[in-house]
């Protein structure tokens with residue numbers, strides 16, 4: 001038997017739950033289906049368990065897309081302040097960690113429970129462990145959706161299945177498959193906000209330094225980020241590396257300034273006069289960390305035991321250059337196994353920036369990460385999920 005619903009949303013993640021709650025509040029019947037055994041798994045994992053749910057400084061230049069203007073309308077109409085208002089309405093305690101990034105004081109589950117509560121109050125149904133087998137459009141323009149739990153007929157269909165990163169959390173490329181089925185263009189997804197993998201000597205060094213971090217400025221493809229870099233068993237991670245990974249392409253070299261706060265050339269010359277007997281490893285150790293200094297110097301061909309006194313002008317310049325422009329060519333990234341998001345997705349030219357409805361297939365919507373809009377690290381991806389879901393809901397309520 002076919003079951004009828006006004007709106008069927010595929011994906012009970014950040015965008016799907018938000019859209020479901022807002023649409024059902026207008027009186028529409030809404031069913032949210034998800035193949036996972038739990039809703040909002042990425043929300044639970046997010047922000048190290050504290051969900052970085054938005055940012056004080058949401059601006060379009062913090063998003064990557066083949067059409068950088070697309071995100072503006074939704075972000076302007078449902079802002080970070082609107083979401084903060086919702087969080088406050090539910091009495092969820094939160095704080096700014098740094099750089100405008102807003103986190104829960106307690107647990108990510110506060111945000112998930114808030115969304116589930118909004119869905120329950122509005123009357124949006126959620127059906128888990130349900131996979132989609134086929135989607136067809138009937139002559140009347142409604143959607144016939146065959147699922148593992150039966151066939152549904154929906155006036156509107158919303159795809160909110162996110163991106164393919166972290167498949168163990170239920171992530172899939174299903175949204176791209178649906179887009180292609182309807183002839184919509186999809187930009188090939190690429191893992192982003194993802195750690196780098198190194199090889200040979202640099203990998204050995206990273207393994208030894210695993211767990212150590214320092215503040216750097218990393219540059220690539222004309223973009224720079226100043227934040228922490230973390231050495232891992234496989235390579236480089238930490239916020240600076242995750243951010244630049246969204247701009248890095250295979251084969252490119254990263255330029256890393258290990259001492260962004262000082263002028264190493266001047267500092268070396270000053271300290272050579274003041275403390276000529278100081279060893280290179282001690283000098284660098286006070287600016288980086290002793291452990292990083294001891295590992296990095298020999299890898300770069302400098303003698304950690306040499307005193308400042310023995311360095312001539314050219315050697316000091318070489319050292320300063322190496323510190324300010326450490327050239328690192330990653331072998332690759334850790335890929336979808338650990339990536340926070342995927343770049344690419346459904347081409348925004350296929351969608352209305354006001355409603356997220358596809359131009360070619362009336363009644364079919366894409367919201368959240370599945371589309372070609374990817375935020376920086378820092379709460380920007382969740383804000384896109386909230387804003388795009390809100391924009392779609394305004395249209396779904398009317399239809």
Ligand SMILES: Cc1cc2nc3c(=O)[nH]c(=O)nc-3n(C[C@H](O)[C@H](O)[C@H](O)COP(=O)(O)OP(=O)(O)OC[C@H]3O[C@@H](n4cnc5c(N)ncnc54)[C@H](O)[C@@H]3O)c2cc1C
Pocket residue numbers: 010011012013014015016033034035036039040041042043045046047048051052053054130131132160161162163165166169170171172173174339340341367368369370378379380381382383385
């Ligand atoms: C470890 C981690 C930490 C993160 N931390 C942050 C953070 O702190 N701040 C931030 O802004 N962003 C963060 N992100 C990114 C953020 O989680 C995503 O951008 C956001 O969840 C996207 O929302 P969405 O609703 O589009 O997709 P999702 O939240 O991923 O939801 C998609 C849903 O669709 C379901 N689904 C997938 N395929 C199918 C299918 N075939 N059939 C049925 N259902 C399906 C999934 O099970 C899932 O429930 C993090 C991501 C990860 C992986």
